[in-house]
Amino acid sequence: MGLTCASSYRVLVATVTTQQAGQSAGANPGPKRDPKTGRFGSSVFKKAVMAVTGIIMILFLIAHMIGNLHVFQGAASFNDYSEWLRQVGEPALPPRTLLTVIEIVLLVSVLAHGWAAVSLWRQAKRARPIAYQTKKRVQQSYASRTMRWGGVIVGLFIIYHLLDLTFGVANIDGPDATPYDRLIASMSNPVVVFFYVLSLLALGFHLRHGVWSATQTLGQSNKRRERAVNVFATAFAVVLIGGYLVIPFVVLTGIVA
Amino acid sequence: MALELFLEGDPIADTKAPTDVPIGERWSERKFRGKLVNPANRRKMTIIVVGTGLAGGAAAATLAEAGYKVKSFWFQDSPRRAHSIAAQGGINAAKNYRNDGDSVHRLFYDTVKGGDFRSREDNVHRLAEISTQIIDQCVAQGVPFAREYGGLLDNRSFGGAQVSRTFYARGQTGQQLLIGAYQAFERQVAAGNIETHSRTEMLDLVVVDGKARGIVVRDLVTGEVTTHVADVVVLGTGGYSNVYYLSTNAKGSNTTAIWRAHKRGAYFANPCYTQIHPTCIPVSGDYQSKLTLMSESLRNDGRVWVPKERGDSRPPQDIPEDERDYYLERKYPAFGNLVPRDIASRQAKNVCDEGRGVGPGGLGVYLDFAEAIERLGRKAVEAKYGNLFDMYARITGEDPYSAPMRIYPAVHYTMGGLWVDYDLQSTIPGLFVIGEANFSDHGANRLGASALMQGLSDGYFVLPNTITDYLSAGPFEKVPADHPAIVEAEEGVKAQVEKFLSINGTRTVASFHRELGRLVWDYCGMERTAEGLRKALDRIPEIRKEFWTNVKVAGDAHTFNQNLEHAARVADFIELAELMCIDALHREESCGGHFRAESQTPEGEALRNDEEFAYVAAWGWTPEGEPPVLHREALEYEYVHLAQRSYK
Amino acid sequence: MQLTLRVWRQPSPQVKGKMANYHLTDVSEDMSFLEMLDVLNEQLILDGEDPIAFDHDCREGICGSCGLMINGIAHGPEQTTTCQLHMRSFSDGDTIDIEPWRSGGFPVVKDLVVDRSAFDRIISAGGFISAPTGTAPDAHATPVPKVDADAAFDAATCIGCGACVAACPNGSAMLFTAAKVTHLGLLPQGQPERDSRVVRMIAQQDAEDFGGCTNIGECSAVCPKGISMETISRLNHDLLGALRAGAVPAS
């Protein structure tokens, strides 16, 4: 136990990094800023939009994954399923009703989700105008850190994916091929598959944090549930992405041709 | 007994308590007799409240609710950080929720007796009456007091009281009470009724035509010195334990506001009454900046001892039983380790003075749980004291389960402060003083869990009612910004700041503060003697002189400069220390926290001298070089009979 | 022990800041982190240099004044306040980086001192129960279930230090706000203003240049009082409920 401590010090090199302060004076007492009015400006409201649209997209993804698994039943079954999607409710409803509804809902969701994401992203950037010289993570997961860029990757993927399999314009077999053929064509191309796998993994991470985050955002988590929600989020992401990944896997390995 | 150290002044007395009615009716009677201010007039009046602790925060919020314009000042960044936040144990109230015989009268009685018969009966009785309203108020604000399974409030007993009347919120009662007051305060800020001035230090009082009319402050961020005027000034600036440098108080706690008001004419009462808490973590080195309180409850199971041999440097485990001195158990077989705070503190000092203290510098005694762990099992000890043990381990790096803790007494609370009457008004009309900053309710010793009670009582209930009597004559004439009193006060403050920066000597402010603290601790601490106090009184003027010629203050006056803040506070501590020693020297008796070695019973108990000293010593300031003037307020005991405290 | 400190020095809000290096010898491991800085400052003063400004007061972990980013972690390697951190948590020869809390909502005042008055304004926006002095019923008039009282207490232990903001990658003050919303929302006395409170507090928080919360959890991991993520969930729950019920922040 050091009793006396005539510590001495020495000033070493002074300047290491220089950064702009870029802030107003810490006036005393701080100026009262006006709160944002209207509910849409609230960051929590935006988060809720993301959570709800995220959940809608998740529901679609579950259905979509199950639908995709029709490939195992062969080309006919898959094409029938695709055809069925387009004909549900006929003749009472015009063709493509269900599909159009789904498309609209998804489009609105993805736009709203993206709007909220960008808006919160900008808010977060404003909130830390000067970066830390040194910053360590204590708890933060990889998934939570990659939400934004991961989301961008998923967004780009969706665009490409629609051009590829829905409209066929980006497909090797072209828009006139059957859905099944387009699928097999894409999944047999290693470059395309690589992009698919990468995007699916990004989506997996996005959902790993997204499911937990949405539960929090919608106010449904608590201390007791916290662990369970996190375990579920991981399990869900693994199963869902696994379900998607089998398709490129089986096509590439020739199990389904 | 005429010392050349002070001049005898006229006696003073409280004239506000209506003593013509029985004590239980005096408070309502005073409220009834006091003049009121009608709501339309309140809007026209400005009240300055300095401090946002329990006292200041509660007062500002309540006065703003009543419709006055309140200007609030404090030196931290947020009002929530006032030192009241650190109080741990709890707050007393005569609720008698336990049906164990508590009553307003019993709380009144305990407090007068606990203060060793040196407090004013009227004030203490009012405190006891109001105590119950405080709890109601705090619960309504959302203060999360501890509750029982039935959903009702829990109580504990504290400070040796025979009844369970202490309300608590784990070990963070002060924090929760302060947050309650702070929230009420912020509500009024939002309503536009309180104008806030954070990081702003009061450096002088403006007195115009004999009335307190404003304060001179320094903006700690910009260094700007400005004056704020008002119809009335309220000080809730806390205690001055930091005169000792090392204390359990927050680093920023200071005497500046009340000291400068004192220099403008407010009498300073009983400056030497300080409370020393026996169970604090001892000093570990010269760099030590403050002391940390460990809950007194540890003495329920821990045994206090030191080695029999002086200078025994063996680790505690290697000292056999028969070479240990369990001195409290030896000297006080009836109370053992549970003797009251002042005795436990003094005895620890005695054994250390004998050279038998343990740890660095020989300033510590063991608080040993080995026996308790053996008797109750480690689990049980952990359940009871786990968080305290963890805190100890974090601070000292030692494991209290395997080796005894080391503890030492530390300065904790100051019962002295500005003299106030029953209305909490000082000797300067228009200057009100609340909370620990005044001297009012605790006499020579404060009982546990009663400072929080006093702060909130003053802030929420007393001041807002008594201040109206003074304000009923307002709004007072406007004071122009160029009034000579303002100009003079501002110049004085600016001159002092410039003086500090110009000395450019060789010693830091902190080194003066440490030296002063050590001196006051040695001679005006737990045990005081005429000889020691005279030594201190010889030395303090030397320190002051050296301070003003050899201090080195860094930085400049126009930016955030913590060193400059500290310098101004230390300058005041040096002056206050001198008055404390004079007060301690003139009071040739022992009472409560003031223990004069010359005045003790054969058993070493504090021996009061009621014949000569049953008074409040209210000191008046005289310009430098002149001794201070003593004004005595005689204390009369109508309801509690004077008796010697005994612990045998 | 010997240490190298890299400390953020910024004389005033308008001036650019930079890291400066100091070398300290003979540091005792029993010193608190702030005492280590005190020792350095006394030396700086004697050498005629400007001492390092840092906020502190109680030095026992309760006032929330002291807040430093130490080696990239808010309040340093232990989950406690900076004043309760001791040098024995470091080793001889270490280099320690010390920075202020960085957030748009916490402008730098000087060196390591930031202006946290935004927190006061968030409380002022609604973090209270309107109970004017003297209007209270008897404290036992409304029993509070112990579980609620305990949970409210857990949330009420927040010391307003701002470590949550400092640590959050989004610079969000969510944990701070959530702690207060939870504390008051769990008590029966807090019910009448429950909806308006949360809406107004969040609106103020957003206006103060804090980020939005994306449930990353850094805040709770460094919070010296261990305020839980559950509080954030509760805040969200209350806010969405309030918005559904039609509460909109007034200007």
Ligand SMILES: Cc1cc2nc3c(=O)[nH]c(=O)nc-3n(C[C@H](O)[C@H](O)[C@H](O)COP(=O)(O)OP(=O)(O)OC[C@H]3O[C@@H](n4cnc5c(N)ncnc54)[C@H](O)[C@@H]3O)c2cc1C
């Ligand atoms: C560790 C500890 C534990 C305690 N535990 C208990 C307990 O369990 N029960 C109990 O009853 N009591 C306890 N006490 C005592 C009690 O906490 C204090 O006496 C009480 O809180 C003082 O409140 P206050 O409002 O008078 O002053 P404070 O809370 O000290 O507030 C002072 C205010 O004044 C401001 N101020 C000071 N000087 C200036 C200036 N020059 N210019 C501008 N502003 C200024 C400050 O910024 C602050 O806002 C404890 C004390 C300590 C130290």
Ligand code: HEM
């Ligand atoms: C357009 C591309 C997308 C972008 C830019 C994007 C971006 C984001 C961002 C930034 C977040 C918030 C980060 C956080 O909460 O930690 C988020 C959350 C979320 N995203 Fe996405 N995302 C996109 C697509 C998707 C898709 C396709 C799904 C679902 C299938 C999805 C599901 C979710 C979910 C469930 C959340 C959690 C919502 C919450 O926290 O309340 N996202 N997204």
Ligand code: HEM
């Ligand atoms: C290996 C993985 C996937 C395969 C094999 C696959 C396959 C398909 C196929 C074949 C279609 C066309 C269906 C049709 O036109 O009848 C389709 C459409 C679609 N897919 Fe995928 N998909 C996969 C992953 C994803 C992912 C991860 C997303 C979202 C993030 C997604 C979103 C969509 C959307 C939005 C459509 C359009 C649906 C519509 O037109 O309504 N898909 N997918």
Ligand code: SF4
């Ligand atoms: S929530 Fe925790 S980290 Fe944030 S201000 Fe409160 S105590 Fe500090």
Ligand code: F3S
């Ligand atoms: S780290 Fe930030 S994102 Fe939310 S959970 Fe904590 S505030």
Ligand code: FES
């Ligand atoms: S100084 Fe008060 S919490 Fe650290």
